[in-house]
Amino acid sequence: MAPPVAAAKALLARLVAFDTTSHKSNLPLVSFVEDYLRQHGIESTRVPTADGQKASLFATIGPPGVGGIALSGHTDVVPVTGQSWDTDPFTVIERDGRLYGRGTCDMKGYLACVLAMVPELRARKLGTPIHIAFSYDEEVGCTGVRPMIGELGQSLPLPRLVFVGEPTTMAVVDAHKGPMRWVVRVTGKAAHSALPHLGVNAVTHAGYLLGELARIEEELKERNPNPRFDPPYTTLQVTQLEGGTASNIVPAACWFGWEIRRLPGFDATALDRRVRRFAAEHCLPKMQRAAPETGIGIDITNEVPAFQADSGSGIVPLALKLAGQNETFAVCYATEASLFQAGGAPAVVCGPGNIAQAHTPNEFIGVAELEKCLRFLGRLADWAGG
Numbered sequence: 001m002a003p004p005v006a007a008a009k010a011l012l013a014r015l016v017a018f019d020t021t022s023h024k025s026n027l028p029l030v031s032f033v034e035d036y037l038r039q040h041g042i043e044s045t046r047v048p049t050a051d052g053q054k055a056s057l058f059a060t061i062g063p064p065g066v067g068g069i070a071l072s073g074h075t076d077v078v079p080v081t082g083q084s085w086d087t088d089p090f091t092v093i094e095r096d097g098r099l100y101g102r103g104t105c106d107m108k109g110y111l112a113c114v115l116a117m118v119p120e121l122r123a124r125k126l127g128t129p130i131h132i133a134f135s136y137d138e139e140v141g142c143t144g145v146r147p148m149i150g151e152l153g154q155s156l157p158l159p160r161l162v163f164v165g166e167p168t169t170m171a172v173v174d175a176h177k178g179p180m181r182w183v184v185r186v187t188g189k190a191a192h193s194a195l196p197h198l199g200v201n202a203v204t205h206a207g208y209l210l211g212e213l214a215r216i217e218e219e220l221k222e223r224n225p226n227p228r229f230d231p232p233y234t235t236l237q238v239t240q241l242e243g244g245t246a247s248n249i250v251p252a253a254c255w256f257g258w259e260i261r262r263l264p265g266f267d268a269t270a271l272d273r274r275v276r277r278f279a280a281e282h283c284l285p286k287m288q289r290a291a292p293e294t295g296i297g298i299d300i301t302n303e304v305p306a307f308q309a310d311s312g313s314g315i316v317p318l319a320l321k322l323a324g325q326n327e328t329f330a331v332c333y334a335t336e337a338s339l340f341q342a343g344g345a346p347a348v349v350c351g352p353g354n355i356a357q358a359h360t361p362n363e364f365i366g367v368a369e370l371e372k373c374l375r376f377l378g379r380l381a382d383w384a385g386g
């Protein structure tokens with residue numbers, strides 16, 4: 001049986017009140033969850049950062065040991081800076097069946113449902129353990145969950161299956177694209193702009209590279225499209241750019257950031273090689289003939305694998321059964337699901353709320369979404385109780 005939605009709403013209000021914007025510590029929230037679990041007789045394990053400012057939290061309800069189902073979510077939220085909110089983002093306001101507040105949708109609504117389910121799960125004689133796996137720093141490239149995944153099968157039990165509760169309106173998502181990000185730093189040589197032959201223009205050479213990226217972007221639209229995704233191809237975007245210091249100086253420095261969001265099965269190493277080769281063949285010889293100290297640095301800054309659910313694990317049929325659905329979906333945003341799967345724990349994405357409300361001002365989750373999620377978790381409890 002699912003717990004009443006009132007319990008989830010009360011927990012959501014508590015969770016949202018902790019400002020866990022990714023650059024801040026999540027420890028006050030972690031302590032709150034630890035205390036809550038302890039009140040229900042459950043001990044949890046922290047996986048802290050090296051500087052001790054943040055931590056993931058892992059806990060097991062039911063029989064100890066390996067296997068079981070993990071309910072996974074991230075505790076951090078995106079900033080409210082620069083967004084115009086009608087209400088205080090860190091105070092949950094209920095209006096017209098919606099709960100407004102930063103993180104209500106992405107993804108404290110899910111965390112609240114999971115925690116609201118704890119008394120019910122405790123009251124049962126679970127045959128299969130249910131694990132809680134809460135991470136940090138998801139919103140800055142799924143970085144925080146990685147040390148916790150590294151402990152699965154080591155100091156923490158390896159779940160047999162993982163449900164990642166990112167907002168899907170409780171649809172079952174069995175595939176997502178995987179972002180990969182680069183920063184390119186072009187080092188030229190400054191000169192008076194009236195004497196450009198004495199310098200090396202970093203912005204111009206960055207421009208050659210940008211042209212190559214634009215060509216690749218167009219080529220990718222034609223390559224092995226997958227109609228399950230919208231858009232159905234691997235996308236490439238230049239996302240940031242900065243260069244030059246004054247209108248009369250040949251710019252000595254330019255940097256830009258770019259990313260791809262690749263389909264499952266896409267070979268990113270070939271693309272990475274192609275960009276490096278272009279820099280080495282089309283930019284560097286000319287630059288270094290003029291000034292040997294010039295150069296181009298190309299660094300991968302973040303990578304989350306694309307996700308395709310493990311068809312042999314049984315997780316998709318189970319998720320469909322618990323969600324009362326008969327169809328799966330693919331999405332373009334990344335989640336921690338692919339990282340869990342790479343760590344040996346097959347995953348699927350299914351959580352309350354609509355991704356369209358994530359990261360926006362006046363973010364909200366519908367109360368009906370929380371109710372759907374609680375029903376899902378109630379069915380999971382029935383299944384695990386068996």
Ligand SMILES: [Zn+2]
Nearest residue numbers: 106107138166
């Ligand atoms: Zn999220």
